[in-house]
């Protein structure tokens with residue numbers, strides 16, 4: 001059957017991103033979004049990865065100007081981990097540890113492992129010095145593509161809704177139930193009995209998973225043997241004199257970790273914890289002790305890590321939290337929504353809107369792999385963090401299952417931060433790549449069997465290069481200066 005009419009259930013980030021992506025890529029589709037005024041959106045999801053600007057400004061070719069004006073983002077170069085034996089280390093969106101300069105015998109990971117410095121290349125040097133971008137000779141920022149954004153969820157949804165209206169996407173405000181049919185779903189039924197029918201139903205109903213989970217009863221594959229956290233307590237405070245950091249902070253806590261996300265006028269904190277090791281009250285106490293400035297009553301969000309076995313079942317495609325979830329340790333949920341929505345749009349385009357069984361199978365395989373890759377990468381954050389000796393972290397060190405990351409970790413333990421593993425043990429679509437793995441393994445100083453001692457000349461060269469990166473960073477612009485500059489210059493984006 002040719003897909004002409006699409007009903008999207010849900011108007012959180014997932015539903016709205018699905019609507020815009022489909023409409024922009026397949027303009028003659030009739031796209032309607034159904035959302036419940038009573039249920040509302042989850043209201044979290046504020047850290048992004050470079051997939052976000054790539055999706056909106058390159059793939060969908062939207063103008064960044066309006067995003068900047070409505071959503072008021074700040075820039076994120078990566079994550080600062082207060083984690084493992086170093087006081088801190090930096091995960092960037094650039095490739096740093098797998099790089100090898102012609103003057104050096106090994107890739108940078110080998111040199112970084114030996115040191116106590118908390119950065120390992122040009123972008124992490126900027127992060128370590130709280131600088132966002134290099135300064136051009138005229139004083140304006142030199143933007144590069146190794147960045148993402150921090151954006152308040154409310155403002156993000158507002159921007160996305162505005163885009164939907166410009167693209168003539170219809171909205172229906174109603175809480176619906178679903179009627180099952182031969183192809184999957186036959187119709188969505190509103191409280192007043194109105195039947196809403198479509199050729200394709202996108203389930204973006206969040207954790208409720210109204211269509212895929214509740215009606216179609218797709219099996220759920222949990223990630224509880226790798227990721228033990230299942231709750232977050234969230235609060236924040238208005239920014240006063242604190243500098244705006246160009247990164248998210250992930251700080252080790254007794255039964256999990258705490259994020260700090262930087263908005264221009266608000267600092268958002270959230271403690272992700274495991275309810276098997278910590279009650280809500282104890283988490284609240286620890287969270288408030290660590291963040292005495294929290295100005296609102298913190299709220300608890302419960303979640304379950306894992307994914308449904310398939311996300312395209314019959315005439316239903318799940319997008320966002322309705323199909324899978326992992327905690328935001330690498331802020332990957334919006335990234336995966338970008339991938340899910342662009343792959344769906346391309347699938348409809350390439351199949352002349354008549355998706356075939358092989359295409360659906362491939363889509364499901366691709367999505368399952370993307371979720372499992374994230375689980376595996378997050379698992380190494382837990383398996384090797386020696387920062388706190390609490391029952392939770394003891395359990396993480398002993399019991400975290402590495403699944404698909406096991407072979408790469410085994411290789412690292414024997415061979416060190418060698419890039420040889422990347423090509424063999426990671427498939428090309430792994431979004432963290434070898435550089436991501438090396439950052440986490442060397443950042444946490446996970447010991448290995450092939451320590452490398454560079455010769456004096458080589459050591460001197462590496463140290464001089466680091467000094468150069470450091471002085472470049474010290475000359476860079478901070479987030480506040482970059483914001484002032486783009487506003488003054490009429491908002492020019494890379």
Ligand SMILES: Cc1cc2nc3c(=O)[nH]c(=O)nc-3n(C[C@H](O)[C@H](O)[C@H](O)COP(=O)(O)OP(=O)(O)OC[C@H]3O[C@@H](n4cnc5c(N)ncnc54)[C@H](O)[C@@H]3O)c2cc1C
Nearest residue numbers: 010011012014036042045047176205206320321328333334
């Ligand atoms: C603690 C926490 C922190 C997070 N941090 C990040 C982060 O930093 N970065 C990141 O990328 N992601 C993060 N996420 C994930 C992020 O929240 C989601 O990826 C994103 O908000 C998408 O949510 P959603 O649209 O799938 O669901 P929701 O926002 O829950 O939207 C669900 C929609 O479905 C509608 N709906 C549901 N049932 C019905 C019904 N029966 N009838 C009509 N409408 C219905 C609701 O009205 C709503 O519009 C975080 C998640 C959590 C839990």
